[in-house]
Amino acid sequence: MDWGLKNRLSNIIKPQNNRALMLAVDHGYFLGPTEKLENPKNVIAPLLKYCDSLMVTRGVQRTSVPATTSTPMVLRVSGGSSIIGEDLSQEDITVSIQDAIRLNASALAMSIFVGSKYEYQTIVNLGKLVSEAEQYGIPVLAVTAVGKELGKDARYLSLACRVAAEQGAHIVKTYYCDNFEKVVESCPVPIIVAGGKKIPERDALQLTYNSIKGGAVGVDMGRNIWQSEHPVAMIRAVRAIVHGNLNVEQAFNLYKKLANENSKNKQKNKD
Ligand code: 5RP
Numbered sequence: 437m438d439w440g441l442k443n444r445l446s447n448i449i450k451p452q453n454n455r456a457l458m459l460a461v462d463h464g465y466f467l468g469p470t471e472k473l474e475n476p477k478n479v480i481a482p483l484l485k486y487c488d489s490l491m492v493t494r495g496v497q498r499t500s501v502p503a504t505t506s507t508p509m510v511l512r513v514s515g516g517s518s519i520i521g522e523d524l525s526q527e528d529i530t531v532s533i534q535d536a537i538r539l540n541a542s543a544l545a546m547s548i549f550v551g552s553k554y555e556y557q558t559i560v561n562l563g564k565l566v567s568e569a570e571q572y573g574i575p576v577l578a579v580t581a582v583g584k585e586l587g588k589d590a591r592y593l594s595l596a597c598r599v600a601a602e603q604g605a606h607i608v609k610t611y612y613c614d615n616f617e618k619v620v621e622s623c624p625v626p627i628i629v630a631g632g633k634k635i636p637e638r639d640a641l642q643l644t645y646n647s648i649k650g651g652a653v654g655v656d657m658g659r660n661i662w663q664s665e666h667p668v669a670m671i672r673a674v675r676a677i678v679h680g681n682l683n684v685e686q687a688f689n690l691y692k693k694l695a696n697e698n699s700k701n702k703q704k705n706k707d
């Protein structure tokens with residue numbers, strides 16, 4: 437592995453403990469103004485210092501992330517479909533490598549849709565992106581997309597993750613499932629777990645804990661952080677599991693304490 441590639445990867449997956457906390461705010465690329473992410477600048481500002489990296493589109497990076505940040509950017513470079521379009525799996529690469537370099541991307545992210553109508557296109561795109569990005573020492577994170585028609589069990593996710601790794605992805609983002617260890621065992625590159633739809637805070641902390649225990653390097657969480665009533669308390673609790681080795685009970689207690697302080701401060705400012 438070239439020095440640049442190693443260096444960029446080590447900014448995302450911390451070498452001291454082989455763990456990663458990625459904050460996902462790229463949802464608008466196909467969902468538009470997702471609930472509570474209507475104004476990305478306001479969402480990102482208080483959370484940026486608590487994540488190891490930010491998963492973002494170029495539009496939001498340019499408009500809503502301060503260029504003075506030292507947080508590494510994981511740049512989503514795929515798109516082409518929207519939630520009201522014909523088929524979400526019809527994605528292409530939408531960002532040039534030159535633009536990714538201008539944006540100082542620490543990694544490029546794209547989705548593959550294994551088992552979908554457009555699986556061929558998205559898998560070939562991944563292979564081509566890896567070949568191009570490696571010329572510049574930029575790692576690629578492959579997202580194994582799931583959907584109504586696509587599975588979310590260990591058999592399907594093992595297949596999707598392995599396909600991504602075989603194409604040369606340096607990190608694979610996937611979903612937690614029963615027998616998650618099997619998915620990790622058969623994937624030769626680090627796995628990071630997506631948060632998924634908003635669930636109660638304690639359950640999202642449990643998901644984080646289980647993912648790490650199951651062998652993931654960390655989580656790439658979005659909605660379960662910024663759709664929480666207390667996003668800063670939530671990201672700090674997630675971080676405490678990923679980097680502080682807290683168990684679920686300890687992390688949930690931390691969340692409640694920070695949320696309580698936050699509510700009190702809000703009330704004080706109102707008075
Ligand atoms: C969408 C994505 C998101 O970044 C990913 O789903 C993580 O966000 P969340 O925790 O809200 O699921 O890749 O394709």
